[in-house]
Amino acid sequence: xxxxxxxxxxxxxxxxxxxxxxxxxxxxxxxxxxxxxxxxxxxxxxxxxxxxxxxxxxxxxxxxxxxxxxxxxxxxxxxxxxxxxxxxxxxxxxxxxxxxxxxxxxxxxxxxxxxxxxxxxxxxxxxxxxxxxxxxxxxxxxxxxxxxxxxxxxxxxxxxxxxxxxxxxxxxxxxxxxxxxxxxxxxxxxxxxxxxxxxxxxxxxxxxxxxxxxxxxxxxxx
Amino acid sequence: xxxxxxxxxxxxxxxxxxxxxxxxxxxxxxxxxxxxxxxxxxxxxxxxxxxxxxxxxxxxxxxxxxxxxxxxxxxxxxxxxxxxxxxxxxxxxxxxxxxxxxxxxxxxxxxxxxxxxxxxxxxxxxxxxxxxxxxxxxxxxxxxxxxxxxxxxxxxxxxxx
Numbered sequence: 001x002x003x004x005x006x007x008x009x010x011x012x013x014x015x016x017x018x019x020x021x022x023x024x025x026x027x028x029x030x031x032x033x034x035x036x037x038x039x040x041x042x043x044x045x046x047x048x049x050x051x052x053x054x055x056x057x058x059x060x061x062x063x064x065x066x067x068x069x070x071x072x073x074x075x076x077x078x079x080x081x082x083x084x085x086x087x088x089x090x091x092x093x094x095x096x097x098x099x100x101x102x103x104x105x106x107x108x109x110x111x112x113x114x115x116x117x118x119x120x121x122x123x124x125x126x127x128x129x130x131x132x133x134x135x136x137x138x139x140x141x142x143x144x145x146x147x148x149x150x151x152x153x154x155x156x157x158x159x160x161x162x163x164x165x166x167x168x169x170x171x172x173x174x175x176x177x178x179x180x181x182x183x184x185x186x187x188x189x190x191x192x193x194x195x196x197x198x199x200x201x202x203x204x205x206x207x208x209x210x211x212x213x214x215x216x217x218x219x220x221x222x
Numbered sequence: 223x224x225x226x227x228x229x230x231x232x233x234x235x236x237x238x239x240x241x242x243x244x245x246x247x248x249x250x251x252x253x254x255x256x257x258x259x260x261x262x263x264x265x266x267x268x269x270x271x272x273x274x275x276x277x278x279x280x281x282x283x284x285x286x287x288x289x290x291x292x293x294x295x296x297x298x299x300x301x302x303x304x305x306x307x308x309x310x311x312x313x314x315x316x317x318x319x320x321x322x323x324x325x326x327x328x329x330x331x332x333x334x335x336x337x338x339x340x341x342x343x344x345x346x347x348x349x350x351x352x353x354x355x356x357x358x359x360x361x362x363x364x365x366x367x368x369x370x371x372x373x374x375x376x377x378x379x380x381x382x383x
Contacts, residue, residue: 126365
């Protein structure tokens with residue numbers, strides 16, 4: 001008993017402990033994909049460690065791949081026969097994007113060439129923040145080589161996704177005639193994706209020609 | 223005769239009571255924190271990253287993970303030539319629930335733990351004044367709780383047998 005008492009006095013329970021410092025290194029990540037994009041592997045992540053998935057497209061560890069940079073600019077277009085121009089029948093547009101599968105899980109989410117994939121996420125540590133906003137910077141009009149124009153507002157889109165239900169994060173809309181418009185939002189730490197189906201309203205008669213315009217999509221995270 | 227019988231039963235009762243208390247104290251040995259002042263981290267800090275770089279489409283996967291390697295050296299001199307059970311204890315602490323798992327080089331047992339608990343890392347005879355091993359820790363923390371760097375404290379404790 002004496003030895004035990006001496007021992008307790010010598011070794012105070014609070015005297016020894018080891019401390020490591022943990023810091024959140026570069027926890028913020030944003031990713032926006034309009035059309036084609038690049039990932040090192042599909043997400044495939046679960047909620048267990050290590051991830052139980054073992055499919056070829058899944059990331060090797062920690063539940064999935066990582067986003068990569070892709071500079072491709074995809075187009076959406078429609079060619080009208082002269083007899084159809086301005087007849088008021090909306091014309092479906094198609095894209096040269098080949099992005100049909102979601103990098104989330106490899107699921108065939110969009111139907112190409114009729115739909116354009118848009119998706120992304122933003123990762124942030126700490127308390128819940130405001131949603132990230134995705135905006136489109138739109139010229140006033142599509143133009144041809146001779147300066148003729150078609151208002152951008154003649155193009156609209158619907159939003160869906162194969163197997164999808166509920167509210168789309170990137171909902172249907174119509175382009176503004178010049179300016180910046182919000183086309184969707186993303187809550188933190190969740191994947192957001194939609195497939196856009198574009199339509200040319202075709203209710204005016206412009207001069208014959210090839211009309212083009214470039215829309216720039218921008219993601220802004222808090 | 224009756225009075226004598228009563229007198230003879232009392233010492234027996236007190237002896238039994240005393241033995242009972244002693245037995246209970248032995249079964250629930252108070253853990254003693256072990257001197258781990260010889261322990262050193264091989265990296266200065268643990269950098270967290272998202273367990274999954276990509277979040278799920280629905281639900282929440284906010285877990286962040288980080289690893290670090292620590293050379294553990296604990297002073298078990300007070301228990302030399304005795305047997306004991308050594309635990310790694312991860313107290314409940316800020317910023318919230320912390321998960322830790324570790325692998326070892328064999329001196330200690332690998333394991334995993336949630337903060338607020340302890341896990342057995344050794345059971346058996348104490349044959350050397352110091353026990354050493356290299357533990358590679360894997361920490362898991364809810365990213366929504368992390369606002370800045372924070373310390374994580376753990377210690378080793380001995381249950382004597």
